[in-house]
Amino acid sequence: MQKILLIGKPNVGKSSLFNRLARQRIAITSDIAGTTRDTNIAKVELNGKEAMLIDSGGLDDSNELFINVKKKTLEVAKDCDILLYMVDAKLGSNDDDRAYFYDLLKLGKKTALVINKVDSKKDEARAYEFINFGFKNVFNISVSHASGIDELIDFCASNLTQNYLVEDDELSLEDFLENDEKVANDEIDLAHMKIAILGRVNVGKSSLLNALVNDNRSVVSSIAGTTIDPVNESIVYKDKTLEFVDTAGIRKKSKIVGIEKFALLRTQKMLENAQIALLVLDASEGFNELDERIAGLLDKNNLASIIVLNKWDLCGKSDKEFDEVCKHLRLDRFKFLAHSPIISVSALSKKRIKNLLDLILKVFDNYTQKIPTSKLNEIIQEAIIKHPLPHDKGKLVKIYYATQFSIAPPKFALIMNKPKALHFSYNRYLQNVLRKNYDFSGVPLVLVPKNKGKNKEEE
Structure with missing residues (x-):
């Protein structure tokens, strides 16, 4: 499998880009230079092509530890197919970056200059300073704002040779x-659907589950677990059995010298057994990178999906503003879920909960079409x-x-x-x-x- 290496000086955003392309939090990120001292590796899919993505330690000569990290990083680069050299737009062009970049070009690999942290017009002006590198494959991106990422993905995919879902020649x-x-396989019961409810903590998942199963519905089973284990609730709605599976939410798990990492593993088994996923977002406080990583789990598991904007009643936004939010989610936040319907609800007041139940039935029909x-x-x-x-x-x-x-x-x-x-x-x-x-x-x-x-x- 071909390899893509993220390389550059410390604290330019390599690990953040790695997490975004991998669609989950693997590499630990922070503002502390030198956080990544070894390589992180993840298999990624870019426009239907698979590759191994490698997040490397920063290039730095300031002390013995960093010199050893740099040496290892350059050795890894020799074995990679695509090199993405990252720089910080806010710091502008400098001689060290230019020297490191030219050294990489000597390896004869497919290489791109990735200018990160282009978050404003002022940053765009600074990014023009890198024209003195004299290189054509240049991408201005902002990992934190998810801008410019698609163009970079297109570049990588165009230089990967592996095809989309290559067939198994051993199979007739x-x-x-x-x-x-x-x-219609025998194991697919068209009258029984399994629905996963997922989202980060405090978005109202438990309230949504309560609203879905208690709003004049006939509860046919209730299997309670602990606060960190899944909770199953089943109801009969319009002659269909809807089995909801809820977890306590994906949250920040711990802090290690100011560096936070996230626990995602506990939802994986649940998603493997689900057919539809309700991605619950808190409309009252906006959306963040963790929401995107959770959404990536839906895409990874080929689940049908509905995006649920909970707490919409707290926003005070109009129908026109709802349309703008939907456009933002589809074009910026969750491009790989652009086919997913979006519905606004209030779990506490049970507003539009019946509409959500009807939408679940419709999406399941589409899923089994x-x-x-x-x-x-x-x-x-x-x-x-x-x-x-x-x-x-x-x-x-x-x-x-x-x-x-x-x-x-x-x-x-x-x-x-x-x-x-x-x-x-x-x-x-x-x-x-x-x-x-x-x-x-x-x-x-x-x-x-x-x-x-x-x-x-x-x-």
């Missing part, structure tokens, strides 16, 4: 599809005619037909002559076309390119 097409007519094969192929062929597939080294790339082979979430096989040539951007284009033709709101879609033959790709 027939085995892979496992009978297209039996998409099956598109007829004939209609699916009609949509795909029309999409190809409108935007033909790019050639692969001068050779024609074809999609012969498509078929849905699973639900919860909906998964589609694209039977092709050159599956490895399907670019992630075209895969995403086809997903968007499917969403325009069918209601897949709240649902992730998975498109898998697959060989037409059993074990080899046709030319």
Whole structure:
């Protein structure tokens, strides 16, 4: 697997960028220079391509410890495929950064200059100072404001060779599809849905759970746990069983010399068994980076999702302002959950709780939806005619037909002559076309390119 290295002087934001790209808090971050003294490694997915992301110790010659950290970092760089050299816009250009950067260029790797902490117009002006590096792959970003990150991800993905969901050549097409007519697997009970409620502490998750199960509903079971264990509550609503799973919330776990880390592991088992996730946000106090990391867990587990803005009644905002908040969440905070519906509620007053229950039923229908094969192929062929597939080294790339082979979430096989040539951007284009033709709101879609033959790709 290819490797991407975050490298630069101490305290330029390498660990913060590492956490954002990994979509969870792994590296400990702080304002203390030299916090990262070893390498942190995480497998990440960037535009459908996988890579190993490495957060390195800072480059510094100020003492013996930092000199050893620097030496180890440069050794790691030799074994990486993409180098992201990070600098601090607020500090401007300096000779040390220029010297380190030129040393990295000598390694002959794909390299980018990443200017972090571009948080204002004044910072943008300072960032222009780095033009004296004489380098074209330059990205102005702000990890704290989540700006410029997509462009950087595009750069990395374009220099990764691994394809989106590469098919298993040892598995025949027939085995892979496992009978297209039996998409609705026996283990998926269409009358029973499992819903995870997650969010950071104090966003009102427990109040929301109480409102969902006690608002004139018939409670059919109640399994109480401890304050840190999941709590299960089941209700019957419109002849469907809704099983809610709640935890005590994701919180700051401890402090180590002023450096905070977060506990996320206790929600993982819950998410593995869930089908729908309610991401609860506190609308009264705004949103932060921890909300984004929690949202990343939904994306990672291919869950259907609904974003719940709790405590909306405390905001005093209008319907127009609600639309603006939704736009901000979809375009800035949770781009990978742009398909998720957003609803505002008040758990304490139970306002719009019935609407949320109805929305859960709708999203579950979308999550278990099956598109007829004939209609699916009609949509795909029309999409190809409108935007033909790019050639692969001068050779024609074809999609012969498509078929849905699973639900919860909906998964589609694209039977092709050159599956490895399907670019992630075209895969995403086809997903968007499917969403325009069918209601897949709240649902992730998975498109898998697959060989037409059993074990080899046709030319």
